[in-house]
Amino acid sequence: MASEHFPTHAERKEPLWKPDRRFIDSSQMKRYLDWLFVKKGLYFRDYHDLWDWSTTDLEDFWLSIWQFFNVICHKDYQEVIEKPASGQIGTRWFTGSTLNYAEHIFRNKTNERPALLYQSERNPLTSMSWSELEQQVNAVAEFLRKNDVQPGDRVVSVLPNIPEAVVAFLATNSVGAIWSSCSPDFGTASIVDRFRPIEPKVLFVVDGYVYGGKEIDKTDALNDLQGVLPTVKKVVWIPYLNPSFEPPAGPRSKAVLWNTVLETEPNAPLSFEPVPFEHPLWILFSSGTTGKPKAITHSVGGCLLEHLKALALHQDVQPGDRYFWYSTTGWMMWNYSLASLLVGSTLVLYDGSAIHPNLDVLWNLTERAKVNHFGTGAAYLLACMRAGLSFAGSSRLPHLKTIGSTGSPLPPEGFRWVYESVKKNVWLVSLSGGTDVCSGFVGGSPLLPVYEGEIQCRMLGCKLESFDENSKPVRNELGEMVILEPMPSMPVYFWNDPDNQRYKASYFEQYEGIWRHGDWIKITDRKTVIIYGRSDATLNRDGVRIGTSEIYSAVESVPAVADSLVVCLELHGGRYLMPLFVVLKDTQNRQTAELDEATAQQIRQALRTQYSPRHVPDIIYQVPEIPYTISGKKVEMPVKKILMGLSPERVANPDTLRNPSALDTYIQLADTMKSDLLVK
Numbered sequence: 001m002a003s004e005h006f007p008t009h010a011e012r013k014e015p016l017w018k019p020d021r022r023f024i025d026s027s028q029m030k031r032y033l034d035w036l037f038v039k040k041g042l043y044f045r046d047y048h049d050l051w052d053w054s055t056t057d058l059e060d061f062w063l064s065i066w067q068f069f070n071v072i073c074h075k076d077y078q079e080v081i082e083k084p085a086s087g088q089i090g091t092r093w094f095t096g097s098t099l100n101y102a103e104h105i106f107r108n109k110t111n112e113r114p115a116l117l118y119q120s121e122r123n124p125l126t127s128m129s130w131s132e133l134e135q136q137v138n139a140v141a142e143f144l145r146k147n148d149v150q151p152g153d154r155v156v157s158v159l160p161n162i163p164e165a166v167v168a169f170l171a172t173n174s175v176g177a178i179w180s181s182c183s184p185d186f187g188t189a190s191i192v193d194r195f196r197p198i199e200p201k202v203l204f205v206v207d208g209y210v211y212g213g214k215e216i217d218k219t220d221a222l223n224d225l226q227g228v229l230p231t232v233k234k235v236v237w238i239p240y241l242n243p244s245f246e247p248p249a250g251p252r253s254k255a256v257l258w259n260t261v262l263e264t265e266p267n268a269p270l271s272f273e274p275v276p277f278e279h280p281l282w283i284l285f286s287s288g289t290t291g292k293p294k295a296i297t298h299s300v301g302g303c304l305l306e307h308l309k310a311l312a313l314h315q316d317v318q319p320g321d322r323y324f325w326y327s328t329t330g331w332m333m334w335n336y337s338l339a340s341l342l343v344g345s346t347l348v349l350y351d352g353s354a355i356h357p358n359l360d361v362l363w364n365l366t367e368r369a370k371v372n373h374f375g376t377g378a379a380y381l382l383a384c385m386r387a388g389l390s391f392a393g394s395s396r397l398p399h400l401k402t403i404g405s406t407g408s409p410l411p412p413e414g415f416r417w418v419y420e421s422v423k424k425n426v427w428l429v430s431l432s433g434g435t436d437v438c439s440g441f442v443g444g445s446p447l448l449p450v451y452e453g454e455i456q457c458r459m460l461g462c463k464l465e466s467f468d469e470n471s472k473p474v475r476n477e478l479g480e481m482v483i484l485e486p487m488p489s490m491p492v493y494f495w496n497d498p499d500n501q502r503y504k505a506s507y508f509e510q511y512e513g514i515w516r517h518g519d520w521i522k523i524t525d526r527k528t529v530i531i532y533g534r535s536d537a538t539l540n541r542d543g544v545r546i547g548t549s550e551i552y553s554a555v556e557s558v559p560a561v562a563d564s565l566v567v568c569l570e571l572h573g574g575r576y577l578m579p580l581f582v583v584l585k586d587t588q589n590r591q592t593a594e595l596d597e598a599t600a601q602q603i604r605q606a607l608r609t610q611y612s613p614r615h616v617p618d619i620i621y622q623v624p625e626i627p628y629t630i631s632g633k634k635v636e637m638p639v640k641k642i643l644m645g646l647s648p649e650r651v652a653n654p655d656t657l658r659n660p661s662a663l664d665t666y667i668q669l670a671d672t673m674k675s676d677l678l679v680k
Contacts, residue, residue, distance in 0.1 A: 015449030016419045017427060027446035028312045035068055047447045047457060048527050055463035058485060062093065062305060062461060069308045072107070074098045074274035083486070087513040089500050091486040094301055098274035101281055101300050102137075102173040104308075106270065108344040109134060113320060115341070116163050117369050121210045121352035125368055128163050133170075136262055138270040140171035143261045147234050149201050151176030151273055154283070156195050157204035157329065158182050158222055160351040164238050164258060165329050166338065168204045173281065173300075176273035177201075180283040183330030184209045185630060187655030188221050192228050194285050194293055197496050199231040208241040212353040215241055223248045226255075236261055277301030278492050284332050284435045287629050287656050294502060295495035298438050302488035306439045307339030314459055315402060315429055316446045317373055319344030325375030325404060326354055326362055331631045332435040333375070333406065340373070359384050367396050375404030377632045378430075381414050386562070390421035397423055402444070406431040407632050409531045411553035412453035430455045432531050434517070436507070437489045441481075441517070442529045454528035462487060466523045471511060478522050478545050480535055483515035490515070520547045537636035539568040539578055541614040548636060551580070551617075554610040560584050560599045565626045566617060567640040579643070580617035581666075583625055595622035621669065627652075627662035635663075642666045 024030050033050065036042040040060075044050040054061040059080045066080075077097035084090040109115070109130035116128040149155060155172040159165040159181065172179045180198060182191050184206060195203075203225060208217040226235050238258040239245035247255035281300040285293040311317045323340035324347075327333040340347050348369050354362055354376070366374045381403075391397070403418055403426050410430050418428050428450050433440035441462050442455045450456060458464045466479030473479075494503045510516045520532040532538070532547015539546040548566055555564040563583040571577055582603070584593035600620050607615040627635040638652035648667055654660035 015451050016415060017425070017450040019427070019446055019449070023427075024447055027316045028318060029314075029316065029446050032064075032068055032313055036064060039067075040064065047445050051458060051460060054460040055485060058461065062488060065305050065309050065461075066094070069305075069312070071304070071308075072099060072103055074100075077277070081486075087508065088483075088486040088490065088515060089503060089508070091490075092278060093299075093305075093488045094277045097277045097301065099277065099301055099304065100173065100176075100272035100274055101304050102170045103272035104304060105170065105338075105341045106130075106134060106272075108319065108341065110344075114346050116166060117322065117346060117348045118163050119348075119350050119365055119369070120160075120162070121213065121356060125365070133163075133167065134270055136167045137170045137174060138266045139262045139264045140167055141174045141270065142266040143236075143264040144171060144175050144177065144202060146264065147202060149175055149177050151275055151279070153177045154180060154198045154200040155202045155204075156180045156182075156198070156200040158184050158186070158191060158218070158225075159204055159206055159238065159329055160184055160209045160240065161327060161329055161334060161349050162238075162240070162351055163349065164204070165334075166347070166349070168236075169282075169338065174270065174272050176275045176279070178280045178283060178297075180285075181329040181334070183328035183630065184216070184218050184222075185211065185328070186330060188224060190293075190653065190655035191225065193653075194295070195225075195229055198283055198295060200229060201231060202234050202236065203229065203232045204236045204238065206238045206240040207245045210241070210352060212356045217241065219245075219248065226253075275300055280492065282335060282438075283495055284335065284438060286435060287631065287633075293656075294506060295497075296435055296491045297493050297495050298489060299492045302490070302492070303335075303339075303438055304342070306437065306487065306489035307336070307342055309460060310336075310439050310443065311339050312343045314440070314443045314445060315373060315404065316427075317343050317345050321345040321372040321401075322348055322370055322399070323373045323375075324348035324350070324366065324369065324371045325373075326350060326377070326380065328630070332438050335438055337375070345373075354380050355383065359387050359389055363389075363391070363397070366400060370399040372399055372401045373404065374400060374402070375406070375429075375431075377407035378405045378410040378414060379408060379628075379632045381405055381410060381418065382556070385414060385417040385421070386556070392421050392424065397426075400426055402427045402429050404429045404431055404444075406433075406440070408634070409533065409547075409549040410453075411549060413553065413557060415450070415452040432519070432529075436491065436517070437487060439489055441483065442531075451526075451528055454524065454530055456528060458523075458527070458529060464529075466521050467511070475523055476525055478520055478532060478547065480510075481517045481519040481521045481531075482511060483517065520545060534636065537567065537640065539566065540576055541568070541578065546611075546615060548634075550611055551607065551615060552634075554606045554615065555580065555582065555603055557610075558599070558602050558606050560593065561603065563626045565623075565634050565636065565639060567636055567643065569640065569643055577619070578617050580620045581623045581626065581639075582620060583623060595620065623662075623665045625659060625662045625665075627660070627666075628658040629656055630658050632658070638663070639666050643670050645670060 063080050075098040077094035079095045082092040114127035115130040115133040119125045155177050205222040235254045237247040278299045280297045284296045323345045325337040429444035431440040431443040445457045448456045463485040465473040468474045507515045520535045522530045533549045551566045562585045565581045569577045604616050641651040
């Protein structure tokens with residue numbers, strides 16, 4: 001496979017950051033290594049030796065995680081791993097054991113630090129103590145029991161990222177019920193698509209939310225849900241916009257106010273229902289951008305082990321740290337960030353826009369809340385970079401230890417910006433995983449350096465490889481990301497998926513018994529990982545596969561370009577067309593900038609010199625905006641399918657998009673292309 005299309009940053013030898021001896025010795029990963037040596041007689045020369053062992057001796061590795069983190073087990077396990085005759089679906093872990101996720105959170109309760117810190121666009125930074133959190137969780141749990149919520153029942157929410165959402169989840173889990181959530185910015189149809197099939201018993205909602213300085217009332221829309229979710233017995237309303245809010249009344253009203261729920265008198269101290277290891281913890285949903293969302297069901301035990309490993313070992317979150325990841329309740333990073341409570345940290349929440357009133361709002365929160373671990377989407381970091389935000393050399397972020405990035409690949413210039421403009425001695429943890437495992441496949445290690453544009457490592461227990469077109473593992477070449485062995489946090493099943501048909505089609509259709517994730521990656525000679533974008537949106541030029549992130553990295557380095565999107569279209573006769581769509585920055589006189597030949601030539605030259613002639617698009621279009629999902633990902637495949645003539649209604653659900661009207665431009669372009677494009 002030709003190598004000329006690979007980015008030059010993979011050849012850089014000097015890291016942007018290296019852990020010093022003190023940093024390594026104080027890390028949870030080093031403590032784990034020492035524990036393995038003392039307790040198991042195992043010695044590993046470096047992280048990569050440890051990874052090799054963790055992915056070849058799955059039983060001993062996951063048992064060591066169970067023991068190192070002292071998992072609370074109400075009924076002992078019989079076998080660590082029970083694999084099916086073939087494939088990964090149906091793998092069982094720690095068979096026979098019973099446990100509870102929330103119980104592991106509350107074993108960290110203390111009077112020495114708050115459980116939660118919270119800020120919103122309207123509310124200043126406030127705190128919630130562990131005793132207050134415990135009291136509220138106990139009251140809500142008792143309310144659920146009194147409304148006949150049993151282990152295995154579903155409890156759902158349409159809530160912003162507020163403390164009440166955390167309380168409701170912990171109460172749900174404490175009684176053994178199954179949690180699922182949507183963000184209030186979801187459209188009603190999207191919420192119904194997700195919640196109706198799982199038949200919830202209790203629904204938590206708000207009267208509205210605030211975003212970008214605007215109040216969005218959701219009373220009517222969310223009140224309508226009780227009519228289309230027939231299994232719901234109670235709707236708990238949280239007055240968020242209006243403290244004196246009263247829920248809609250009526251003979252069929254199932255409404256109760258949050259404060260009324262908190263007045264429920266528990267019969268005993270907070271208790272935790274032990275459930276089997278494989279018992280569902282929550283149901284997460286795929287984006288639903290191109291079809292009905294998949295109801296991905298994760299286990300209590302699988303997420304518990306995975307989150308202990310990921311947060312403590314791979315991000316070095318320690319007791320007393322303060323952990324913040326900007327998210328909504330509709331993104332798996334909200335669930336993932338809750339896991340910081342498992343390892344004894346204080347969870348920091350923010351509700352609102354990341355750019356209102358300006359791009360500095362999250363950094364101000366990080367400073368004010370003394371955040372140690374700051375996480376966000378790569379898109380936010382790039383927006384800060386393009387706006388010229390810089391506070392390097394200042395003393396405003398003294399507590400910040402890590403910056404986490406996920407959601408889409410962070411290009412090399414994003415890495416450089418963090419170290420040049422945010423903090424020189426911060427540890428940048430680029431993470432990639434997904435809703436599929438509610439964690440990362442690749443991420444950080446406190447034992448390893450950070451190279452620009454490269455994710456530090458494959459995470460422990462995740463046997464990840466890059467396959468070439470012959471299904472063979474390759475190094476330093478672009479390949480298909482695959483997982484060769486099961487992980488405990490892989491879905492136990494998809495809800496309402498007889499015989500696991502949808503589950504198999506999602507991950508195991510291309511390679512028998514091997515998880516295909518749908519990303520193009522390169523594993524470098526130094527065993528770092530570079531992600532180039534989704535493999536189903538990968539560009540094909542003369543038989544060479546190109547990741548979309550390469551295009552964006554070069555195009556968006558052109559000063560006149562604000563944003564971009566690229567697809568590759570299949571034409572008649574086996575030909576391909578690669579159009580590039582760009583959003584230009586406004587000119588200084590506030591008039592809309594126009595794409596002229598000089599700017600187009602700059603774009604072509606940037607692609608040609610930074611990568612290769614194959615990266616140069618066949619045609620460049622100026623568009624008013626790029627479509628994004630609510631979680632901040634560029635909508636590549638739906639745009640491609642629209643341009644190939646497929647009906648927009650078939651390929652994109654507008655309720656899952658941040659800016660659905662952005663698709664109108666591509667719908668209009670499709671009309672001019674129909675005669676030349678082949679729908680496959």
